[in-house]
Amino acid sequence: MPPRRTTHTDFTDQASTSLTEITSGSYRLPARFSQIKGIGIGNFFMSPKFTIGGLEWYIKCYPKGCYANDKGKYVSLYLSYASETEVCVTFEFCLLDQLGNTVTSLRSRNTHTFRRHGKYRGWSKFIKRDDFEKYIRDDHFEIICGVTIISPKGLAEPNRSLIVVPPSDLPEQLGQLLGSKEGADITFVVGEDIFYAHKLVLALRSPVFKAELFGSMKENHAEKISIEDMEPIVFKALLHFIYTDSLLEGKELTSGVDGLDAQATLTIMMQHLLVAADRYALERLKLMCQEELSKNISAATVATTLALAEQHNFPQLKAICLEFATTQDNYFQMTSTDGYKHLILSCPSILKEIEEKQSITTFAEQADDISHDHGFSLLKLFLCNSSKK
Helix, strand or coil, X not given: CCCCXXXXXXXCCCECCCCCCCCEEEEEEEEEHHHHCCCCCCCEEECCCEEECCEEEEEEEECCCCCHHHCCCEEEEEEEECCCCCEEEEEEEEEECCCCCEEEEXXXXXXXXXXXXXXXXXEEEEEEHHHHHHCCECCEEEEEEEEEEEXXXXXXXXXXXXXXXXXXXXXXXXXXXXXXXXXXXXXXXXXXXXXXXXXXXXXXXCHHHHHHHHCCCCCCCCCEEEECCXXXXXXXXXXXXXXXXXXXCHHHHHCCCCCCCHHHHHHHHHHHHHHHHHHCCCHHHHHHHHHHHHHCCCCCCHHHHHHHHHHCCCHHHHHHHHHHHCCHHHHHHHCCCHHHHHHHHHCCHHHHHHHHHHCCCCHHHHHHHHHHHHCCCHHHHHHHHHHHC
């Protein structure tokens, strides 16, 4: 059980409520990192009490984790009960950055019974502390807590059966529609593979597909379109997201790729999928790909991800890559990769940004030393490209 030491911080109450027998609601907790960064391991801050379904709740957040054994490496997050009526609920937490983008979210797998005031449930390892800090910009972050009351014992009238509404299965049904090909009215040829889809679904989800299929870009009511410069597995993952609003399973996404470990292969596939999402203006998919890439940065892949972020204008992903790449150990490991050679050829201005980030005055000499293996000076390459501009 987490320690009960507490550090209080005042936040604005922004609760949404409903008083039906089976009800759900959410509470938004805006916060500033400067207010909570000094809270130590085992200490927490609490939100104001908020009301959902006529019952009172509050959020307990341990910015450096609730257990000493975790050594401050995690943020712990709990939903606490402030009423006395026994109630069964499901709940979830979402962490948002300052732009309102979801950084991470977790939902309870089972129904939990809260029987008394002070009872709490949640996650001791909601997010890694380092990952949490990466997403903080302008000192701001926000936590959203959603609560669904399944069986509020004592609130319903005696002998009245409760009607439980299951979660939506629309994504699963649309995924089945894609797989069955039933009613498909458009065919895509990608490499040697053929994919069948539905124009209305594509147009609803992507403004680019809408223009291609129904707007000024449509080609003589074509029912077969060839997709260039994209691997079939990437297009399959793109369609999967369009129909189900979710990512393709990692094992399926990396199947058939030999010669690399699973994590490196997944990173490469996510990079390709991010480019495809940008091509078809799928904003949510772009964020999901960037989240996956940012969580799995390594010295072997950071250079290619950084080049991608620079070329396609993903500033948040770029900042995370620069933060990782400019630590001394990561930097020297990165410079020995083929991805780094690609980075300096395609984005030479990144060298200057890395230099400024590192604040190392001897960067030029280090770059010349590193370049001996591949026969040119990185600094000279940078100056040459700059002069051409």
